[in-house]
Amino acid sequence: MVNHYQQSILNKSRVDKFKLVFQVPSALNKINKQSGRASSTIIQETMQFSIYGVVVPTITVPALEIRYSGSTLYNSTHSKNSYPPVTVNFTIDNEYNNYWVIYKWINLLHDEYEGVFDADNLISNDIFKDYQTDITIYGLDEFDNERIKFTYTKAFPTDLGGLNFNYRESGEIESSFTFVYSQLHADLLS
Numbered sequence: 011m012v013n014h015y016q017q018s019i020l021n022k023s024r025v026d027k028f029k030l031v032f033q034v035p036s037a038l039n040k041i042n043k044q045s046g047r048a049s050s051t052i053i054q055e056t057m058q059f060s061i062y063g064v065v066v067p068t069i070t071v072p073a074l075e076i077r078y079s080g081s082t083l084y085n086s087t088h089s090k091n092s093y094p095p096v097t098v099n100f101t102i103d104n105e106y107n108n109y110w111v112i113y114k115w116i117n118l119l120h121d122e123y124e125g126v127f128d129a130d131n132l133i134s135n136d137i138f139k140d141y142q143t144d145i146t147i148y149g150l151d152e153f154d155n156e157r158i159k160f161t162y163t164k165a166f167p168t169d170l171g172g173l174n175f176n177y178r179e180s181g182e183i184e185s186s187f188t189f190v191y192s193q194l195h196a197d198l199l200s
Contacts, residue, residue, distance in 0.1 A: 027150045030059040030098055032165070034111060037118055037132040037140040059108050062184075063099035064147055066160055067194065095168060097188040098147070102173070112170050112187045115141070119166070142166050145189060148199075156199045162191035 034055050070091045073084040102109050118141055121129035133140045145165040149158040171186035 028061045028064055028098075028147055029150065030057075030061050030064075030100070030145060030147050032057055032143050032145045035115065035141050035143045035166070036134075037128070038111070038115055040132045041114065041130075057108060057111055059098070059100045061098045061100045061147070063186075065096060066147075066196075067094050067096060069093075069194070093191060093194055095188045095190050096162065097169070097186055099171075099184060099186045102183040102185055109170075109173070109185055112167050115167050116170055138164070145191065159197045159199055161195045161197075162189070163193040163195070165189045165191035 034057060039055055071089065072087050072091065074087050076083045076085060100108065118130075118132065119127060121127075123129070142164045143166070145162045147160045147162070148156040149160075151157050167187050167189045169186075169188035173183060173185055175183065
């Protein structure tokens with residue numbers, strides 16, 4: 011869609027101008043073998059979150075300070091610092107599916123009943139690949155067209171935010187989750 015209107019590109023019509031998409035990790039897909047909606051199942055193989063807040067981390071390639079003859083010269087270290095964790099704020103869907111997937115994912119990493127990793131033996135020989143996935147965040151314009159894509163590789167959640175119910179306000183239920191990842195790739199979209 012092309013913007014044919016004389017409208018500011020910074021004009022926002024909604025607060026959720028980002029969407030987050032990922033394939034459910036293969037270990038969690040094994041839970042799908044059960045039928046119906048239950049506490050032990052995950053519904054989808056691909057998740058899409060409507061998110062209203064995300065921090066794209068600072069990308070740093072530090073300089074190397076070289077002292078010589080009373081002066082300072084700088085050269086690049088040619089390496090990036092490790093990426094900090096990313097926290098996204100999202101609106102919970104009306105069936106709590108998006109919250110439940112993150113909850114079960116964290117439970118895979120440390121079971122709430124057994125207190126161990128992978129209590130249900132869902133992980134195969136490729137331990138890291140089975141619980142990690144690529145998470146993609148799309149920045150949307152005022153017409154909900156995807157304009158930029160951030161891909162976080164080999165990601166998994168480390169925190170799941172609380173649920174704050176407030177029936178005095180008419181807003182939707184919101185939560186957040188934090189994830190870590192190995193690499194960040196950015197692409198402009200047309």
